[in-house]
Amino acid sequence: MLNKLIDSDKIHKIKTYISKGERFVILSHEMPDGDAIGSSLGLYHYLMSFDKKSIKAIVPNAFPGFLKWLSGAIDIVVADQYPDFARQLIAEADVIFCLDFNGVKRVGKLASALVASNARKVLIDHHLEPEHFCRVEISFPEMCSTSELVFRMICALGDVDLIEKEAAECFYTGMMTDTGAFGYNSNNESIYVIISELLKKGIDKDEIYRKVYQVHSENRMRLMGYVLYEKMRVFPQKRSALFTLSRDELNRFKYKCGDTEGFVNLPLSINGIFFSAFLREERHFIKVSLRSLGDFPCNIFAVRFFNGGGHKNASGGEFYGTMEEAVKAFEKGLALFNPNNYEKS
Numbered sequence: 001m002l003n004k005l006i007d008s009d010k011i012h013k014i015k016t017y018i019s020k021g022e023r024f025v026i027l028s029h030e031m032p033d034g035d036a037i038g039s040s041l042g043l044y045h046y047l048m049s050f051d052k053k054s055i056k057a058i059v060p061n062a063f064p065g066f067l068k069w070l071s072g073a074i075d076i077v078v079a080d081q082y083p084d085f086a087r088q089l090i091a092e093a094d095v096i097f098c099l100d101f102n103g104v105k106r107v108g109k110l111a112s113a114l115v116a117s118n119a120r121k122v123l124i125d126h127h128l129e130p131e132h133f134c135r136v137e138i139s140f141p142e143m144c145s146t147s148e149l150v151f152r153m154i155c156a157l158g159d160v161d162l163i164e165k166e167a168a169e170c171f172y173t174g175m176m177t178d179t180g181a182f183g184y185n186s187n188n189e190s191i192y193v194i195i196s197e198l199l200k201k202g203i204d205k206d207e208i209y210r211k212v213y214q215v216h217s218e219n220r221m222r223l224m225g226y227v228l229y230e231k232m233r234v235f236p237q238k239r240s241a242l243f244t245l246s247r248d249e250l251n252r253f254k255y256k257c258g259d260t261e262g263f264v265n266l267p268l269s270i271n272g273i274f275f276s277a278f279l280r281e282e283r284h285f286i287k288v289s290l291r292s293l294g295d296f297p298c299n300i301f302a303v304r305f306f307n308g309g310g311h312k313n314a315s316g317g318e319f320y321g322t323m324e325e326a327v328k329a330f331e332k333g334l335a336l337f338n339p340n341n342y343e344k345s
Contacts, residue, residue, distance in 0.1 A: 005152055017094075021052070025096045026044055026058065026097045028107075032100075033177060034177025036099065037170075038171060044057045045072060054089070058077045062081075066212050066261070069211050071166035072166065077089065090114060095122065097124060099150070100124075100146040102139070103133075121133065124149050126139070127309060128310075141311075145178035147173075148171075148190075151163070169203050173208055185314065234273065239273055240277070241275070241276045242279070243279075247283075264276050268293060274339065275292045275301075279323060286318065288302065288308060288317045288318060290308075290310075290316060295312075298313065299311055304333065305332070
């Protein structure tokens with residue numbers, strides 16, 4: 001069905017971990033997105049096929065409301081709401097699957113608990129330059145999503161028949177959201193082989209798209225209008241666009257987690273623009289989202305100017321300072337890292 005990707009020795013170790021383990025934790029990163037939740041819940045449903053004492057998915061903080069329809073989402077442990085329980089689960093785990101992050105700092109306040117745990121740890125991720133903190137490491141930056149990698153792992157374990165509709169919906173959601181509805185990083189034919197297999201499990205991909213991208217609040221729609229009319233700055237000579245949102249502006253529109261999802265892609269619809277940045281003020285830092293078209297590597301831009309990384313056309317980072325300073329960092333980046341030096345493919 002799929003070309004062999006994951007080393008057979010790693011698959012053998014994971015099979016042993018699943019066979020012998022009784023308490024499992026599936027852990028993902030701060031500000032979990034569709035791929036983090038999709039891969040976590042897809043793996044959760046798979047592990048639930050086995051008779052184990054405990055299987056828990058944990059995220060450091062809240063995830064977007066448009067993902068809460070996914071089967072199993074109600075059972076996810078949100079650590080900033082139940083910190084002691086989350087740490088206890090990590091401490092007691094036999095096996096911890098670390099999904100969609102490449103370094104311990106990405107789990108925020110859970111980092112110390114993760115490092116201290118004696119559990120067998122498995123990293124499954126598609127970001128560049130992973131830290132080596134797990135016994136088994138499945139890292140393929142060329143893959144479209146962690147959801148794709150978890151699906152491939154289950155296939156390599158010989159358990160594709162254990163993937164049922166609920167898990168298939170989760171995997172598809174993760175793949176879809178991490179490629180902008182297959183608008184970037186999605187030219188590998190294996191992606192569509194996997195989608196074909198997920199369709200055989202009974203998923204309705206059109207309904208999944210609607211639930212993720214077309215079911216939103218009035219406040220989100222008004223915020224989007226405000227962003228486009230009042231906040232978007234266009235740099236035509238640099239073929240770029242930028243918009244920012246402060247905490248006060250977010251509060252004005254009764255912001256909830258996930259309300260700005262996809263906003264960073266909007267300027268790319270403008271003719272001649274192929275690099276977009278969105279700076280959103282969080283409590284202690286500025287959250288940075290970057291998107292590009294063609295050959296402009298916004299992941300390198302994220303590394304150099306915003307302590308981040310990601311994929312060539314979709315990446316992000318964090319800036320510790322004021323919004324004004326973050327904007328100056330972006331403008332400095334444009335001056336030093338001119339998008340005009342890259343042709344739009």
